[in-house]
Amino acid sequence: FYLSRALGLGEALTGAVMSIGPVVSALCGVVSGRIVDRLGAGRMIIAGLAMMVVGCLALSMLPGLFGLAGYTAAIVLLTPGYQLFQAANNTAVMLxxxxxxRGVVSAMLSLSRNLGLVTGAAAMGAVFAFAVGARDIGRAAPEAVASGMRVTFAVAAGLVVVALLIAVGRWRKR
Structure with missing residues (x-):
């Protein structure tokens, strides 16, 4: 909604911009795994979550300041943090x-990640819809959609901060 309504991008360009995150994720996956193997899962969980906080805050602010370039930069900040966190978290669990x-736990990790993605998308979609404040988001004013995006990623940053605090607390106990 943000790309098409607030920035006015057409369908093809919206799709191309939306592919940036998965492309960055694909490029960072193996690198993230190697970093976790070298530096340890505990510290990299914290580093990945910290990068995600920065990325979510960037998504909350940069697009409003720099439009498409701000959106793209924020996605490029967020995605490697997500990859690093996933690699480190999976490693920590499997240790x-x-x-x-291992097979059952690996399957449970995959299930929990997919359930988290589905429920997270639904919950954050509800936050976005509430923040936009329009009955029909497809007809919402571009400014309302931009505001909804800012609020949604600010909430996401807050949730990741909670996860980061939990991770730091667990790391200190060890």
Missing amino acids: DVGERE
Whole structure:
């Protein structure tokens, strides 16, 4: 909605811009895994979450200041943090799993990630719709859509800060 309504991008350009995150993710996946192997899962969970906070805050602010360039820069900041967190979190979980249980735990990690993506998208979609304040988001004013985006990613940043505080607390206990 933000790309098409607030920035006025056409369908093809909206799709191309939306592909930036997955492309960056694909490029960062193996690199993130190697960084986790080298520096350890605990610290990289924290680093990945910290990068995600910066990326969410950037998505909340930069597009309003710099339009498409701000949106793109924010996605490029957010996505490597997500990749680093995922690699580190999966590694940390699998370290404590016995050899006979790795398949089941791996499947549960995949299930929990997919459930999190689906429920997170639904919850953040509700936050966005509430923040836009229009009955029909497709007809909402571009300014309302931009405001909804700012609020949604500010909320996301707050949620990631909570996750970061939990991770820091667990890391200190160890």
